[in-house]
Amino acid sequence: QVHVVESGGGLVQAGGSLRLSCAASGSTVSINAIGWYRQPPGKQRELVAIISSGGSRNYADSVKGRFTISRDNAKNTVYLQMNSLKPEDTAVYYCVARSILLDYWGQGTQVTVSS
Numbered sequence: 880q881v882h883v884v885e886s887g888g889g890l891v892q893a894g895g896s897l898r899l900s901c902a903a904s905g906s907t908v909s910i911n912a913i914g915w916y917r918q919p920p921g922k923q924r925e926l927v928a929i930i931s932s933g934g935s936r937n938y939a940d941s942v943k944g945r946f947t948i949s950r951d952n953a954k955n956t957v958y959l960q961m962n963s964l965k966p967e968d969t970a971v972y973y974c975v976a977r978s979i980l981l982d983y984w985g986q987g988t989q990v991t992v993s994s
Contacts, residue, residue, distance in 0.1 A: 880905050880906055880983075881903055881904070881905045881906055881907060881909070881910060881976050881978070881981075881983040882903070882904045882905050882983070883901060883902070883903050883974050883975070883976050883983050883984060883985040884901070884902050884904075884974075884985055884986075885899060885900065885901050885972065885973070885974045885985040885986065885987065885988040886899070886900045886902075886988060887899040887900050887988060888972060888988030888989045888990045889989075889990070889991070890991045890992075890993065891964055891990075891991070891992055891993070892992070892993050893964060893965055893966055893992055893993065893994050894963060894964065895964050895992070896960070896961060896962045896963075896964065897961045897964065897990060898958055898959065898960050898961070899915065899958065899959040899961070899972055899974075899988060899990075900956055900957075900958055901913060901915070901956065901957045901958075901959075901974030901976075901985060902954070902955060902956045903955045903956070903957075903976045903983075904955065907955050907976070909978040909979070910932065910976045910977065910978055910983075911931060911932050911977060911978060911979065912929055912930065912931045912932065912976075912977040913929070913930060913950065913957040913974065913975070913976050913977065914926065914927070914928060914929030914930065914948070914957075914974070914975050914977065915927040915928050915929070915948065915957075915959045915972055915973070915974055915975075916972070916973045916975060917968075917970035917971065917972045917973070917990075918970055918971050918973070918987075919967070919969060919970040920969070920970075922970075924973065925939065926939055927939050927942055927946065927959070927972070928942065928946055928947075928948040928959060929948070929977075930948045930949070930950050930957060934950075936948055941967075942961075942968075945961065945962050945963045945964075946959060946960065946961050946962070947959070947960040947962075948960075957974065959972070961990070964990075964992045965992060966992045966993065966994045967992075968990060968992050969990060969991050969992050970990060971987040971988070971989055971990075972987065972988050972989075972990050973985055973987045
């Protein structure tokens with residue numbers, strides 16, 4: 880079992896920055912990737928960024944050049960640095976720890992970008 884906890888959301892003005900953190904605990908040896916998804920109001924959940932255990936990264940086109948995903952293996956923590964935030968980035972952001980068989984989701988953290 881893997882437990883995932885997000886933190887770092889909040890309210891920020893357009894053009895500002897936030898850093899989200901995702902701490903994984905439990906049977907983390909089974910995890911091969913950790914990523915961030917988001918769900919804007921009234922829309923489906925979408926991938927934002929993901930980083931593999933080997934360090935490879937993938938980003939949604941809408942956040943490339945603005946968001947950076949990184950990991951601290953010693954702390955089993957993944958970060959999402961979000962710069963140049965736009966109102967359309969407003970969403971609940973979810974962290975997911977991905978193993979071969981299962982996805983482990985956090986409870987989500989709200990990010991609101993005001994214009």
